[in-house]
Amino acid sequence: MIITGVVVLAFLIYSIIQYNAIVQAKVRVDSAWSQIDVELQRRMDLIGNLVETVKGYADHEKSTLEAVVNARAKAISSSGPAESADNQNILNQALGKLLMISEGYPELKASDSFLNLQSELSGSESRVAYARNYYNESVQIYNTKITSFPTNLYAKIQKAGTREFFVPDDAARAVPKVQF
Amino acid sequence: MYAILLQLGYIVALVAGYQVGLGAIVVVSVIALIVDAYSYWRCDKIVVRITGAVVVSAYEAPELHSIVEELCIASGLPKPAIAIVDDPSLNAFATGRDPHHALVAVNTGLLEELNKEELRGVLAHELAHIYNRDIFVNSVAAVCVRIVSAIANGFIFAGIAALTAPSAPGRKTKEEQDAENSQRAMGLGLLLIGALLAITFVPALALLQFAISRTRESMADLTGVKFTKDPEALASALRKITGSDVPTYTRAGGTSHMWIAKPQFIGGGLGNWMSSLTSSHPDPVERIETIDAVARGQSVDMALAKQTQSSAAIGFAGLLAAVLVIVPGYWVGTNPLGVGIYSDGYSTDSGYDDGTGSDGTDGTYDDGDDGYYEEEVNPDADGGLGDGSAPVEEEVPADDATGGIGDGSTEDPSDDVAEEPDASGGIG
Numbered sequence: 108m109i110i111t112g113v114v115v116l117a118f119l120i121y122s123i124i125q126y127n128a129i130v131q132a133k134v135r136v137d138s139a140w141s142q143i144d145v146e147l148q149r150r151m152d153l154i155g156n157l158v159e160t161v162k163g164y165a166d167h168e169k170s171t172l173e174a175v176v177n178a179r180a181k182a183i184s185s186s187g188p189a190e191s192a193d194n195q196n197i198l199n200q201a202l203g204k205l206l207m208i209s210e211g212y213p214e215l216k217a218s219d220s221f222l223n224l225q226s227e228l229s230g231s232e233s234r235v236a237y238a239r240n241y242y243n244e245s246v247q248i249y250n251t252k253i254t255s256f257p258t259n260l261y262a263k264i265q266k267a268g269t270r271e272f273f274v275p276d277d278a279a280r281a282v283p284k285v286q287f
Numbered sequence: 288m289y290a291i292l293l294q295l296g297y298i299v300a301l302v303a304g305y306q307v308g309l310g311a312i313v314v315v316s317v318i319a320l321i322v323d324a325y326s327y328w329r330c331d332k333i334v335v336r337i338t339g340a341v342v343v344s345a346y347e348a349p350e351l352h353s354i355v356e357e358l359c360i361a362s363g364l365p366k367p368a369i370a371i372v373d374d375p376s377l378n379a380f381a382t383g384r385d386p387h388h389a390l391v392a393v394n395t396g397l398l399e400e401l402n403k404e405e406l407r408g409v410l411a412h413e414l415a416h417i418y419n420r421d422i423f424v425n426s427v428a429a430v431c432v433r434i435v436s437a438i439a440n441g442f443i444f445a446g447i448a449a450l451t452a453p454s455a456p457g458r459k460t461k462e463e464q465d466a467e468n469s470q471r472a473m474g475l476g477l478l479l480i481g482a483l484l485a486i487t488f489v490p491a492l493a494l495l496q497f498a499i500s501r502t503r504e505s506m507a508d509l510t511g512v513k514f515t516k517d518p519e520a521l522a523s524a525l526r527k528i529t530g531s532d533v534p535t536y537t538r539a540g541g542t543s544h545m546w547i548a549k550p551q552f553i554g555g556g557l558g559n560w561m562s563s564l565t566s567s568h569p570d571p572v573e574r575i576e577t578i579d580a581v582a583r584g585q586s587v588d589m590a591l592a593k594q595t596q597s598s599a600a601i602g603f604a605g606l607l608a609a610v611l612v613i614v615p616g617y618w619v620g621t622n623p624l625g626v627g628i629y630s631d632g633y634s635t636d637s638g639y640d641d642g643t644g645s646d647g648t649d650g651t652y653d654d655g656d657d658g659y660y661e662e663e664v665n666p667d668a669d670g671g672l673g674d675g676s677a678p679v680e681e682e683v684p685a686d687d688a689t690g691g692i693g694d695g696s697t698e699d700p701s702d703d704v705a706e707e708p709d710a711s712g713g714i715g
Contacts, residue, residue, distance in 0.1 A: 138363075146360065237357050237361035237514075
């Protein structure tokens with residue numbers, strides 16, 4: 108009788124712990140995702156400022172500037188990890204082009220605000236990269252938890268589904284290889 | 288420092304009698320536990336005071352703050368306080384009871400000698416300590432070692448006290464003589480057990496404590512690399528740190544397990560093998576090799592899993608060993624051994640039997656006490672746990688004996704042990 112009670116109690120406690128662990132892992136994924144948003148927002152603001160600064164010196168490079176503005180707008184409105192990653196790539200290409208043409212404007216290159224923005228932008232990029240890194244790590248932990256036995260049973264109770272990695276799958280698998 | 292204070296407790300026991308010595312095990316280790324728990328709880332404040340680290344704001348050290356912020360994003364940790372230690376040696380440490388009360392400190396030497404990437408690698412290692420709760424792990428290990436050594440010391444001092452207790456003057460009855468002899472025998476037993484613990488379990492646990500600390504360091508290296516994805520930078524930082532021979536000026540005594548590299552003090556001179564066993568840090572060459580392997584493409588997760596497993600295995604072995612000593616040790620400490628000893632070859636008329644006798648268990652008591660005595664003295668070095676609890680069950684009043692002895696002492700007829708019941712009543 109007592110033994111049965113102890114076993115049932117132990118099972119209940121174990122269940123509660125496992126159930127909550129899944130909830131916790133899910134919350135971690137969500138907060139990791141919003142952390143990427145925070146860092147991306149910061150980056151978008153910097154890009155906006157950069158566009159304005161470049162405009163002051165090289166207003167006639169309209170097509171390049173517009174490409175950045177459009178890509179930025181699209182990146183801001185994107186939803187879901189995969190789409191966001193694609194749009195970020197397009198934005199990065201446009202941004203690279205903008206930085207390349209700015210090489211042809213010595214005054215722009217020498218201006219304080221441009222130099223400042225450039226260094227802040229590169230800092231911001233590494234922060235975004237770290238945020239993605241953390242997000243992917245969190246997704247990996249979460250996905251492992253909800254697909255492996257016996258925790259997958261508790262995942263089923265709360266209908267927890269697997270989450271998407273930020274980068275395409277093959278790149279995600281390459282992450283442990285550590286190239287930075 | 289307070290260890291000396293605690294030893295004082297045992298010296299009191301030496302004068303007051305062996306039962307005080309056994310009771311002192313409990314008192315001393317509870318005090319140790321409280322002090323350790325307090326210093327764990329307040330470790331960020333205490334360590335800052337010991338090392339003279341100065342907490343710096345984001346305005347005073349913008350680069351340091353931005354690196355830590357990036358790493359906090361990478362690890363999901365809340366941002367810790369950041370401090371700088373004015374010390375030319377290349378070192379850094381992390382402390383704090385949990386991620387919300389964490390502090391990371393770097394020496395000025397480190398800030399001068401390392402580039403940004405290397406500094407990031409070192410700071411990631413420190414944040415990894417916070418992430419892996421290594422301060423807690425190390426505190427638990429330290430408490431286990433301290434309590435086991437308190438038990439060993441308690442046994443030794445109680446044994447000495449029982450052996451050296453002055454013989455009662457005048458003519459003795461046969462019973463009194465027997466009692467005295469059995470007290471001497473028990474003293475010898477306690478002394479032997481204590482000495483055995485002191486030469487086996489205590490050093491073994493101390494070595495396990497060092498081994499744990501080493502695996503936690505390796506784990507922190509790899510976890511840090513997971514945060515930065517830059518193993519080369521950490522390897523190069525470690526090369527610089529181990530290549531430097533600037534000694535540590537900071538008073539870091541007792542805090543060496545927290546630093547990224549073992550603080551170098553003047554002195555030492557132990558054999559290589561000894562120092563590899565008693566080092567809080569893994570061999571730097573090995574550390575750099577592991578990180579280089581990751582840089583060459585070996586999986587961080589695999590390497591980390593290996594370290595985590597060995598850390599868990601060592602931790603489990605250590606906890607098991609500690610429990611094997613602590614449980615029987617406490618049992619002896621809280622159940623006055625004298626009850627068993629004194630009634631050995633003794634009828635029910637002694638002061639000690641009064642303690643239990645007043646519970647009306649005289650009849651069963653004598654039966655049980657032979658087993659009580661033998662199982663008590665012999666197996667409590669390790670196997671006493673299971674054996675020890677059995678006699679308690681069949682003679683439940685033995686538990687009350689601690690309290691009962693206080694009553695018994697008022698009508699205690701024997702001179703030579705008159706002081707002991709009072710003392711043990713005080714502890715109980």
